[in-house]
Amino acid sequence: MKVKLLLPLLLVSISIFAQEENALQKKKQLETAIQKVQGAKRLKLLDSLATYIYDDTNLECDSILRATITYAIKLDSVNVATKQASNLIDYIAHVSRDFKEGKQIIATMSPLLKKVSSPKLLDHYYINIANMYYYAGDFDASINAYDKASSYATQYKSTTQGLITFRKGVVYVDKGEFGKASLALTEAISFFQKEKDTLKWIDAKGSMSILYSKSGFYKESKKEREEQIELAKTFKSYSNIGVIYFNMAADDNKAGLQTERIANLKLALKSNETSQHKTFFEPIFKSALAVAYAENDSIALAEKIVKALEANSEKYTTNYNEAFYLEAKKSLLFSKKEYKEAIVYGDAYLKLKQKGKQFEEIQLAEKFLFEVYEQIGDNEKALYHFKNYSHIKDSIGNIQKTRVLAYYQTLYETEKRDLTIENQEANIALLDSKNKIQNQWMFFGGSGLLVLFGFVTVTRSRNFAKKEQKNQEKFTQDIINAQEEERTRVALELHDSVGQQLMMLTRKSKNSNDTSMETLAKDTLQNVRTISQGLHPVVLEQFGFTAGINDLINTIDANTELFFTTEIENIDTYLSNQKALHLYRIQQELLNNIIKHAEATSVTIDIRKIKSTIEVTVEDNGKGFDYQQQIKFSKSLGMKSLVERSKIINAKLKINSILKKGTITQLTFPI
Template sequence: MYIWTMPFRYFYSIIIGLALLNTFAFGFQKQANTPTTEQIENWAHLIQEDDTPDSVKTQLYLQLINFYESSEEYENMARQAIDFFHYPTFLDSSNWVKKSFLEKALSYRNQIEDSLLLGNLELKIAGAWFNLQEFDSAISHYTRALEHLDENDSLYIADTYFFRGQAEDYKGNMLEAMQDYQIARDIYESQGDEDFANYAKGGMAILFSKYGIYEPAQDIREELVEFYKTREIEGDLGVQLYNMAETYRKMGKQNLQLQKLQELEALIPFEPEDFYLEALTYFSLSRHFGEKNDIEYQTQYFRKGEEVKDKVPQNWNENGAYLITKGLLEIKLGNLVEGKAIAQQLLDLSATKENMDHRIGALELLEEAYEKSGQTDEALNALRQLTSYKDSIFEANQATSFAYYQTLYETEKKEREILRKNLELEDLQTESRFRIQVFLGIILVLIVGGIIFFLSLNLKNTRKAKKLQEEFSQELLKIQEEERKRISKDLHDGLGQSLLLIKNKVALNQPENAGEMLDTAISELRSIARSLHPMQLEKLGLAQALTQLLDQIDSETDIFVSHEIAPLSKTLDKNVELQLYRIAQESINNILKHSEAKAMRVILETREDQIELSIEDNGKGFDFSEKYQDFHSLGLKTLKERTASIKGSMKVNSEKGKGTKLSFLINA
């Protein structure tokens, strides 16, 4: 006996019984009065409550289905019937009732526009027939479900193939079942759904084992066991270990069977609670030790299984694995009458359910019981039936295996032919693509080359124009400075000396106020000379020249002046020093003329390989975004050009009412 793993969205509860006539009649009874919206909501709420009895929940489901039918809300009726199918009731005969309501909803197929909903209805009806072990009907409805589903319903299509494969398996249609499992596996893998692809692989492994094709079955299970161990997926690992153990038992490899069962037993405390798997594990261990005549362990594991099985809502008197284990224990304990009775019960059950493993187990039990009781004729008869049945199974398995491998060979042969044709076609396509790619590559190279040439030419012209502009600006500034220098020299050396002589002559005659007036004239003349060209810059350097300029402004104006002028650690180019001095001079003039400031601060400092000059005031400030283009009124244009001429950067930070800060950063 093997255990199936199934997708949870279609978990079919296997429930025993024939008909729930009272509930069925209640469900289809028309309401004397149409229920209110509040009543409908209350029914739905009660269905979700854990404390609501199964019989009441079933009646509420049927009332809802009946209401939607009478209201001609057929799609809601179908959805409610599907929900009812998923409801895991343990009442007798619920499968018949569920199937009846699904079929009732499907009878309104012409009023249901949703193709997925129709396909889902067919899928659930097939599941109900499957649960009732009517596999021909199940296969028929699975096939109809595929007719309603379209390419956008990939997972539903895969599920349908998977479940139809199970039904084909139970019917003994090995090739059809294997084909459905493979299709389901391929769809799941294409959708990246590894878990459901593994369910399909597990079905393939069970199918291989059933027909004696053990090697590929165990290969698949080894792959699944490694997958579940790597991903630490609980539950499914135990199922695969159990199925591997069952296959090793069929192969006669009892040591490997015991190894897998013991691995599974060790997992039980750490796996999610699965009392059914746990019970079967103990029963399999009991059977294993019974076949080895180790009655102590056989009895011990059977008692463990007995303790666990009562937690599973199932009729264990129809469970073949349980009956074989129980019958074997009775025989080993010498209770031959009870053992023969259980074996006969199992034999009758296997005939009803057409289960090969259970029939073989029953005949083996009968043969051993009759032999131990001295009924040699009956034992011989049971042995003949067992041998004959095993031979017929072997022949059937051989025929099925031959058909499978023949089909596999034909399929591989066709695939090789298709592959050869595809390779030839691919070669032609590759050659064609190569020619197209070469042609497109040439065109692309020409286009890119043209673009690069154009951009390069444009960039070259832009750089040339920029260089000419910079050279022009620098030359202009240089000429201006030369002219200022000449004028300053003339004023200082010529007019300044003349006025000094006048002062001395007047001083000899001592006219009233004449000396004071001449002092003022000389001072103004020298101030003009300094503004035209700072002679102290050449004599003292940038730091001392700025300090003198700021001290003069502090003494001659009402504005408070503070400064932090650090001596420069490196000697600067004369032109750089001059431009920095002019930048400071023009910035200070702007403060005096426009800012209405009470104080200003000037900082000159060296930062690694850069020099920073910052000039800050607490005046009225301005909105830089509004005045950005007004270079002439703000004096920003000259400052910008001077900064650019010495490859520096200029930053303006100003806000109305919060003063202004100018920062200039120059590479030393």
């Protein structure tokens, strides 16, 4: 039996050894050939050797990559230099981690890139740069590099766009920009679905579940992971399903679902049995299960796992696995009430986590030491660790609230973008209808023999087109009304939920005498109020249009250098609530456009009742613009919303803009 077990291992060892021998022989042959030639032939052989070692062997490749880059630059062969610089940066990102050298390579290559003829080379080059910056913790530089990669990927039939978007989403998660992360990951998932790239689809859903978990959305996280597991089961060659169960267990622990936590960790271990990464994940999953057993009064089971880990200490308790083992050991000792030994392992675990600045783990490590010292009656040290724990917990809580707020704000901004797209589609449909009418009139008008038939056909078609046009306009207006409803809902959500929590946080920080925390809390609360006011103006709702528009003007006047001249009559009695809201939004959009684009110094606003109509005039002395070009070709939601809102309140909109002289906008509608 032993012979049967040893034989496969022996064959594998012989195979690996043979592969290494072949690689060394080929390397030696190429090196010998390189020494005999110069110039372009030498560079070609260097490029072949570097590519072979990097792509096809496990041999160290950094020295040959450096030599190839240097020689390629010497011969002004920028394509080869870029290709091998990309490989070396990838090697640095994943193996050597010498980020200083990586930045030096980027600086050396920067002036040469304009000569590179292949967008594909530049695409992969910037992807590897982005990966390196991500591992170096420079998230802004990573995002910038991914954006450059994307710009080159669009220049050829690239399959990397989805991957770039996915990796940007991962960076945004770690950067804490949850709104942008959600949008990027959603886009990547859609891309992978379209391309039927199930492996990347599963990975992207995994990142989405982590995003939800970090935001405290455990229900959404669980849903993503359950879908991820179903996909992974369908796609049987997916080897990391154990990681999904492991992450689900972590969420279960945060939610206090201990039975589910243990069940998912068992599933993680079971799935790992058939994984190609079994050796890597086994100590992680086992340590986590030991912690779960220890924290749920299953001491014997926890002790059995810990002893198994210690039996192979070199493999399971050192290097990358050390932190997982220390966590299991300290939890077991605490459950056995061996508090002094638990402190030793707890201190070691805390120091290890502090090196990596893993704040959530540091927080839990401080809490553990507080609980241990409390058990042995050392109140001074218990208080010290409790203060550390509380400070980190509050900081993480504040950061999470701020990030969740940013998440909602980004989704609100995305709503504008989506509405722009829908408006564009509606406008395309309107233009198609108009073109259809014109073409039909021309065709039938030229056919004398079919005048009657043509007349009937065109009339019916025209009526149908008009009806279709009205339907499209109604659809666009329904979108705007739905947007207002959603704005109101989000504003109330911010006020009633996030706003109240931030108000409590403000009071708590004030009582704690922590000025920086108090300032952060107040600023965040003010941001929430500003966003909520922009989404749903309370003054308009409570005091009417006239008070609302005056409040809007006063706010802009206080925060910009614009000089306002106003003549505003009280027209509240002539406006329904819906008309007041749309008229307010029109004024808001006009003033926002003046602030952002007009470069004006003064604005005149005239609102008055004249006989049976309301007339509104807004005039600025800005740089002006070509209105017809804007309304025809602009992708901006602003102009289109002005037109559609004017139609909703049955108003005539007239915009007269002269370049370098300013713009006059007039709106007239019947009472």
